[in-house]
Amino acid sequence: MKESQLVRGLGEQIVERLREDIFSGKIAEGERLREIDLAKRFAVSRGPIREAIQQLTWEGIVEADRNKGAIVSTSAPNEISELIIPLRCTIEKYAVRLFFDSLTEEDFLLWDNILEKMKLACEAKDFALISEHDIAFHRALVNRSHSPDLLAIWSSIVSRVRRHFRESHLKYTKPVQIYEEHLPIIDALKNKSLADTLQVIEDHIE
Template sequence: MSSDSVVRGLRHQLVDRLRSDVLSGYYAEGQPIRQDEVVARYNVSRTPVREALIQLAEEGLVTTTPNRGARVAKQAPDSIREFLIPIRRIIEVYALKLSFSRLSDEQFARFDAILQKMREACEANDYAGVAEQDIAFHRSIIEMADEPSLLKIWTTLVGQVRMHFQQSHRAYDDLMDVYREHAAIVETFRGGDVEESASYFAQRIGDTDASAMFEDLLISKKSKGRTRRKKS
């Protein structure tokens, strides 16, 4: 393996780790991400850290300012977030349908590994850890579709609603229910019925009230569009 391949592999791993740190809430909104701290925590040099932060800035997860470094980007306000979650659902269900026929033992092994980590985090009442594995689970479904543009859109979208994962988990009386829900989703996938799996999966993403608001908004926009065409 060439040295360039090793560097690219290290950068990719570091991007994944820092992305998880931001999405799971390890770094709070507006918090500086100091290169020295990342270098020490992950035992890497400054170059891959700098390159990783540039990529996260392109994804909208961090903002960078000359001579001031990187900070975790602000999320969308609540009024906007309510409409982003149903869009996230559309993207994830589309990705699932697109790749369902390619579900393999390797992919199910990946699901099982995520579920194991999620279970351990639930048992430890580790909310940040649960959020990290929840996001990893949904990201794995997007990655199955093997559509880089779809992954980029999803990553940017989730970056804007990342607090939803953390807040929704705290609403559970029993945190283990987060694990049980995701385990049930995987068991539905094992059944092999794409429509049943897509329907079950969709029902467990986000807030149904937000979905209704989103659909009302689309209907309202369509109605206004028809009115404009009649006037013209």
């Protein structure tokens, strides 16, 4: 494997880890992302860290502050969330339409793996991990469309409503219900019913 491919792969892993930490709340809104600290954490030079921050900035998850540098963007207020959530639903349904006719066993293995991790997090009542895997599952659906632009738009939207994920999860007296509510999406996909899948996604999100 070429060195450039190794660097790119490492950078993608750093982006994914930081994205998950931000979406789950492990890295708080408004927190500054210091290149030197992240370089130590991931045991890399500052170059890959800088590129990762640029990617997250492009996705709207991180924003540049003239005085503080790169900081984690804040969630939208509730009244704006009410507008954003239907947009998220539209994007996920559109993504499903793009890949529905080319589903593979590998797709279901990936989604099942994420949901199994979500189930374990629910059983442990680890709400940070539940949020992380919840967002990871929906991100995987959008990512399957193989549309970088669509994924970037989705990431920007979810960045604005990530607090909504965490707050909605805390309302469950039995967290395992969060996992169970995702199963109909997989069932509809396996049954190869596009109409049912789109309806389940709409009901699930809205």
